[in-house]
Amino acid sequence: MGCFSTQLGEGTAFEAELAACINAVNIASDKGWRKLWLESDCTRVVELLYSRSMDVPKKYEEAWMQALNRLQHMEFRVTHIYREGNRVADALASPNVQSNLVSELLYQDTIGVVNLRLH
Template sequence: MVLWHPPNAPWVKLKTNGAFSTSTLAVEERGLVRGSDGGLLRAFYAPVAASSSFEEELLALIRGLEMAMELSIHIWIELDSVGLVSLLSSGHLSSADFRHHMALIRSMTAQRQVRFSHIYREGNRDANFLAGRGVQTLALTYFDPISAPRYLKVLVRMD
């Protein structure tokens, strides 16, 4: 069983995820920020243009960081991509294809206290719930604790 643990105050936890379908070429990004009480602070989903699943994960993280930076300077980032967590923790900028995304993430996190960790897909159910919704809409969609879909609120409470 995979359990999710809320961060200690004043930290917030950002969980992002992406989906890239090679068969349909549908690409989406999604994520959510939760507070030290475990409650949902903000969430988003959107279709996005990316050339690979790795690029999509980076774009979702950038969007999530923009959202989390409005809420706290202490951001704990949980991702279900072990490779991306390793890359972000290492300080390297990645291949030339993704260097500009990595440089942007580095500059966004430079003046903040940021922590990266891996979470298994099973512990990322709330972010995964947003899967499919991003390609159903033509625009970026944000949620707060009141406007979030009912099932997302249930998943957050279940954690």
């Protein structure tokens, strides 16, 4: 289990999720990992990964194709996770994130702390 944060500049939430997935695949591949389970709170990204579709914004086409090629050499699973279950990613998206907050949220995920969705 791990996390990372990267400056992306301006873009949509979808583009941020897409870039995060591409980065995660690249990191896993570069580390020689052969198994990867990716969770995303963006259903469109999950659908793209399931279908291996190239229906991505033009500026991501090359990186996306490379990520899909890397996935062919891995045992890969992608699942949708609700935003409430993805608190680490939400924290990392903040420009002023504190490392102790990320560590605490990772720890809570590890021990199975429930984060309820209240309407």
